Each structure stands twice: as structure tokens, then as C-alpha cells.
Amino acid sequence: MPAAADKPDPGRRALLRGSWHRPAPALRPPWTDNETLIDRCSRCDACLDACPQDILVRGDGGFPTIDFMRGQGECTFCGACADVCPEPVFNRRQEPPWNLTLTVNKDNCLPHAGIHCEACRDACEQSAIAFRPRLGGPAQPDIDQEKCNGCGACLSLCPANAISARAPMEETA
Ligand code: SF4
Ligand code: SF4
Ligand code: SF4
Structure with missing residues (x-):
């Protein structure tokens, strides 16, 4: 009978059975890329436990994934x-730490429905969100991708859930 230490872990057993699937690209922690993380991460959860903002969760396959709707x-x-x-x-050494694209969904954004809201601009420490004045209605937000560092503050504070974040590889997945 093999010693406990010799037994493959569940993930390895699934790999050996051929039932393991490679998780799709997702929002990964800063200074990582999807491919490197899937290849090298042991899914020990240390980064999840260490994040003081509590925005890291176990994603598909148990790999760490960012969830801006959690914690801070x-x-x-x-x-x-x-x-x-x-x-x-x-x-x-990876600079910038990540290249997330933050976009505003006009269908959900309150000013697009004629309701005044500038919560995302107030949340943005990078001053990356400008409001374009328009006749007959409240100004509408526009995210400057050059200034945005992808911190997620606007996304989590938007009262209408109108902002989404996307990792580079998600665009071609
Ligand atoms: S779970 Fe986090 S800390 Fe653990 S190996 Fe993966 S990336 Fe590293
Ligand atoms: S706040 Fe950002 S950099 Fe700090 S531990 Fe969490 S994911 Fe990592
Ligand atoms: S993600 Fe951060 S830096 Fe980018 S627009 Fe939102 S609050 Fe500003």
C-alpha cells in the first residue's frame, strides 16, 4: 500500500485520467499572465490569504482570479x-503590473438614461475618467485607457454595475 505522500493530488489524478481542462483566460493577479500562472501555480491559496483587499478568489480549476466585487x-x-x-x-519586473481594459456599458450607465451620476470619477485616483458634457442631459463618462491602471475602484463603486474589466487574452479567447 503506497504511503500518503506518494498519492497524487486530485488535480494530478484528473490530469492523469485526461479529465483536466485548461482554464480559460481570466482576470489574474498583477505581475502574472494567464499562461505562466496556469503552468506554474500550485493552487496553494497563499496569495488569496495574503491579499489585504480580499479581491482574490479561487477561479476555474482553483487558480487565483481577481473579483473586484469582493472585499475592498x-x-x-x-x-x-x-x-x-x-x-x-x-x-x-513586469511594468505595468497588468493590462486590464475597463469599459463602461452604456446600457447600464445612469447618465445614458438621463440620471446624474459621477461616482466612477470620484473613485478614480488616476483621474482617468472624464465626463463629456452634452446638451439636454447629464455628462457621460469616458475612461482614458492610457491613464487607467486597472485598479478596479470605479468598477466596484459604480451603483449601476456598468463597468467591466477584461484581461488582454480574454479579447481573443
Ligand atoms: S495559489 Fe497563489 S501563491 Fe499559490 S502558487 Fe498559485 S499564485 Fe502562487
Ligand atoms: S491588493 Fe492587489 S497587489 Fe495587493 S495582494 Fe491584492 S491583488 Fe495582490
Ligand atoms: S480602474 Fe482605477 S484607474 Fe482605471 S478608471 Fe477605474 S478607478 Fe480609474
């Missing part, structure tokens, strides 16, 4: 996730 709702780029990771997953 934004990444402060504190580096705690990278510091605690025991695997070669994070590249702290």
Missing part, C-alpha cells in the same frame, strides 16, 4: 500576493 473592491498594487507566492508565478 480594488487592487492597491501592494505586492503581498507576489511576495508570498512560493512558485515562479509572479514577475515583479
